[in-house]
Amino acid sequence: MTSTPLDLDNIQGDILVGLLKNTETYYFFTIGDDVNAFRRQLSLVVPFVTSTTAAMSDRATVAQSKKEALAQGRKPPLIPVAGFNIAFSQPGLKKMGIVDDIGDDGFKKGQFADSQDLGDKGSTVNGKFVPDWIPAFKHAIDGVMILSGETQLSVDKTLAQVKAILRVGAHNATIHEVIKIVGVVRPGDQRAHEHFGFLDGISNPAVRGFDTEKPGQGQVDPGVILLGHDDTSRPAWAKDGSFLAFRYLFQLVPEFNLFLKQNPLRINNLTDEQGSELLGARLVGRWKSGAPVDLAPLADDPELGADPMRNNNFSYSFPNDFSTQTRCPFAAHLRKTNPRNDLFQIAGPKSVEPHRIIRRGIQFGPEVTPLEAHDNRTHLGRGLLFVCYQSVLSAGFQFLQKSWSNNRPFPPQKPQEPGIDPIIGQINPSDPNKVRSMSGTNPNLQDATLDLPTWVVPRGGEYFFSPSISTLRDTFALGAHIQ
Numbered sequence: 001m002t003s004t005p006l007d008l009d010n011i012q013g014d015i016l017v018g019l020l021k022n023t024e025t026y027y028f029f030t031i032g033d034d035v036n037a038f039r040r041q042l043s044l045v046v047p048f049v050t051s052t053t054a055a056m057s058d059r060a061t062v063a064q065s066k067k068e069a070l071a072q073g074r075k076p077p078l079i080p081v082a083g084f085n086i087a088f089s090q091p092g093l094k095k096m097g098i099v100d101d102i103g104d105d106g107f108k109k110g111q112f113a114d115s116q117d118l119g120d121k122g123s124t125v126n127g128k129f130v131p132d133w134i135p136a137f138k139h140a141i142d143g144v145m146i147l148s149g150e151t152q153l154s155v156d157k158t159l160a161q162v163k164a165i166l167r168v169g170a171h172n173a174t175i176h177e178v179i180k181i182v183g184v185v186r187p188g189d190q191r192a193h194e195h196f197g198f199l200d201g202i203s204n205p206a207v208r209g210f211d212t213e214k215p216g217q218g219q220v221d222p223g224v225i226l227l228g229h230d231d232t233s234r235p236a237w238a239k240d241g242s243f244l245a246f247r248y249l250f251q252l253v254p255e256f257n258l259f260l261k262q263n264p265l266r267i268n269n270l271t272d273e274q275g276s277e278l279l280g281a282r283l284v285g286r287w288k289s290g291a292p293v294d295l296a297p298l299a300d301d302p303e304l305g306a307d308p309m310r311n312n313n314f315s316y317s318f319p320n321d322f323s324t325q326t327r328c329p330f331a332a333h334l335r336k337t338n339p340r341n342d343l344f345q346i347a348g349p350k351s352v353e354p355h356r357i358i359r360r361g362i363q364f365g366p367e368v369t370p371l372e373a374h375d376n377r378t379h380l381g382r383g384l385l386f387v388c389y390q391s392v393l394s395a396g397f398q399f400l401q402k403s404w405s406n407n408r409p410f411p412p413q414k415p416q417e418p419g420i421d422p423i424i425g426q427i428n429p430s431d432p433n434k435v436r437s438m439s440g441t442n443p444n445l446q447d448a449t450l451d452l453p454t455w456v457v458p459r460g461g462e463y464f465f466s467p468s469i470s471t472l473r474d475t476f477a478l479g480a481h482i483q
Contacts, residue, residue, distance in 0.1 A: 006052075006210055006222060007240060010468045012085045013055030014146060014360055015225065015242045015389045016210055019083030020058045021148035024183045024362045025155050026246070026385060028462075029175040031095050031142045036478060038174035039096060043477035044165045048084045048158065049469050055083065082158045083148035086472070087244045087464035092142030096476060100235040102227075102465060106393035107243055111461045112138065114398070119406050119426025120458050136179035137248065137460025143175075144246065144464055146387075152182070181248065183362030183385045195251045195363055195382050196280070196423075196455075199290030202311060203338060205356040216313035218338075220356045227391050237475045240468035245357075245397035247386040248460040249424075253368050256280075256455045258376040267444055268298060282441055283422040285334030292334070294318060297327040297443070315341040323415055325440030330411055330418035336404050336425070342411035355404075357396045361387040383456070393463060402428070416440060422452050 006016075013019055031038045050058075058081045069076040088096070090108050106114060115122065115131035122131035130138065145162065149155040166174045185191050194200040205220045206213040213219050223230030228239025264275030265282075278298065281287045287296060289305030294314040296304055304310055316322055322341050329335070335342065343351040365382025372379050390396025404410050405421035406428045419438030420427070427434055436452040467476060 006207075006226075007468075008052040008056070010240045010470050011052045011226065012087075012242075012466050012469065013050040013052050013083060014085045014387075015358065015466060016052050016207060017055040017059065018360050019050060019055060019085065019146065019148035020062060020081050020150075021083060021362065022150050022185055023152050023155055024083075024146065024148040024385070025159060026181045026183070027145040027147065027159060028136065028141045028178040028180070029143055029145070030140065030178055031092060032174050032176060034172070034174065035095055035097070037172070038166070039476065039478040041166050041174050043473065043479060045086070045162055046469065046473045046477060048162060049472065050083045050085060051469055058083070078150050080154060081148070081150050082154055083146070084158055084162070085146040085466060086143060087146075087466040088143040088476070089141055089462055089464050091140045093465065095142055098237075098476065100237070102238055103231075103234050104243060104393050106398050107463045107465060111245075111463050114463075115458075115461075116429055118398075118401050118458070119428055121426075131458070133458070133460040134179075134248070137462065139178070141178050141462050144244075144462075152184075181364065181385060183364040186363055186367070190367075193288065194384055195253050195365070195368075196256055196284075197288045198280075198284050198286055199288065199305060201359060202290055202308070203334065204358050205353075207358075214308055214312060215310065216315070218312075218340075218352070218356065220353050223391055224354060224356055225358055225389055225391055229391075231391070237467070237471045238465075239471075241471065242389040242391060242466050243393050243396070244464040244466045245386075245388050245390070245393065246461050246464065247384075247458055249384045249386050250381055250457045250459055251383040252378045252453075252455045252457065253382065254372045254376045254378055255453060257373075259453060259455075263450070265442055267442070270298075274299075279441060282329050282332060282443075285328055285332035292328075293332070294328045315344070317341040317345075325416065325446045326443045329438060329440035330414050330416070331421060331425075331438040331440065333405075333421050333423040336410065336418075336421040337400050339404070339411045346413060354392075354395050355399050357388040357390045357400065359386070359388045361385045389466070401426075406431075408433070416447055419449060420452070424456050426454075426458075 062079045065079050066076040116129040120131040122129055147155045147158050186193055192199055205218045208219050208221055225242055227234050227241050260276040260280045263279055264272040265278045266275055281293050286292050287300040289300050289302040290311050291301040291305035292314050294316055362385050364385050366380055388397050405425045408417055408419050416439040420436050422438055437449045439449045440446050441450045
């Protein structure tokens with residue numbers, strides 16, 4: 001644990017707090033041939049970067065405005081906010097001449113080369129695996145700019161200002177757009193819910209010395225998320241930075257809903273509709289309200305789901321027994337990605353901590369249309385712009401996907417093999433069983449396995465390094481006077 005306070009003016013705001021947004025644009029780019037010109041212009045972009053301090057201030061301002069409006073019985077106003085962060089891939093750092101080995105093999109290798117090990121579908125072309133990604137992510141990307149705001153107009157204004165500085169579109173452009181992806185929070189009561197309908201983003205860990213821990217949330221040392229806080233092997237300029245894993249995840253929502261409808265759990269006199277809702281909750285590990293099935297095993301409890309002091313306060317040990325799937329399947333998405341007592345009782349209370357990540361990102365795409373609902377088939381692209389931060393990719397995102405979500409025997413030492421994470425789990429290339437399946441979906445038939453279609457389809461991604469603001473200014477950027 002670090003003994004010095006975090007420099008919140010130096011850490012980019014999306015990492016520890018999250019940029020405040022109703023909409024968010026991810027602008028992926030390559031650096032032009034005149035690298036020094038880009039680095040000179042970058043010095044003019046640095047002032048746009050939202051720090052942790054600024055992100056906290058934005059949230060406090062909006063929260064206070066909402067509180068005052070509700071007290072006066074009026075609708076909260078839309079407060080202007082403009083968030084901006086920037087991160088670079090290994091090719092981007094190399095192109096800029098930042099040649100130090102940052103000490104992370106996953107980052108150095110890149111996600112395209114990692115895609116087969118992640119379980120992404122693809123084919124072998126001339127002896128090389130090529131994932132089924134959209135073309136933009138099959139080529140080198142040097143960096144990503146993350147822009148957030150209360151409206152798309154606000155985001156577009158910031159993007160236009162930054163693009164003008166970097167001379168995008170001009171004959172002497174310093175960067176070139178690869179792809180721009182826009183995410184928007186879902187409307188009405190579905191705000192903060194992902195497209196399958198489940199409340200999202202409520203399981204992030206608390207960072208010691210920064211966050212106030214809520215019951216059951218779990219704490220991590222700053223060094224689990226930020227470089228340079230417990231590992232002196234990294235270059236000095238890497239301190240206060242974090243690795244950003246981006247995944248472009250498409251969700252097949254009508255198909256997911258059809259599967260639940262066709263496979264209701266017929267237990268305890270539940271109606272078919274209730275049985276379908278229960279199956280969905282057991283696949284995810286939470287009800288759509290956010291209530292964990294470990295605390296609400298047979299029926300949703302919206303008050304529990306909405307209570308941040310209770311909705312994470314569980315450990316898969318009720319009642320002091322982690323060897324049954326009665327309350328929650330071993331392979332439920334939440335249990336796979338944060339196994340809590342499943343590992344505590346085997347390897348100690350801090351065994352999960354090195355593998356925690358802070359998740360950000362946003363939903364993209366329209367709501368399911370009446371035609372899609374009628375056809376039970378996806379016609380329009382929608383899903384999640386998944387982003388997470390960690391200090392070691394092989395212990396964070398890569399570990400969660402490969403060693404936990406895709407790994408049938410995990411969690412270990414269970415009376416039934418858990419199977420694959422039903423939401424994000426993919427077939428491990430070395431797995432002889434080419435069918436996605438899990439056990440324990442029916443609490444009364446825990447030995448039975450259920451074959452699962454694929455509902456989350458990765459279509460691209462990359463690993464980036466989100467540097468500190470001082471590193472952006474003093475190491476990555478060049479003074480505007482340098483020719």
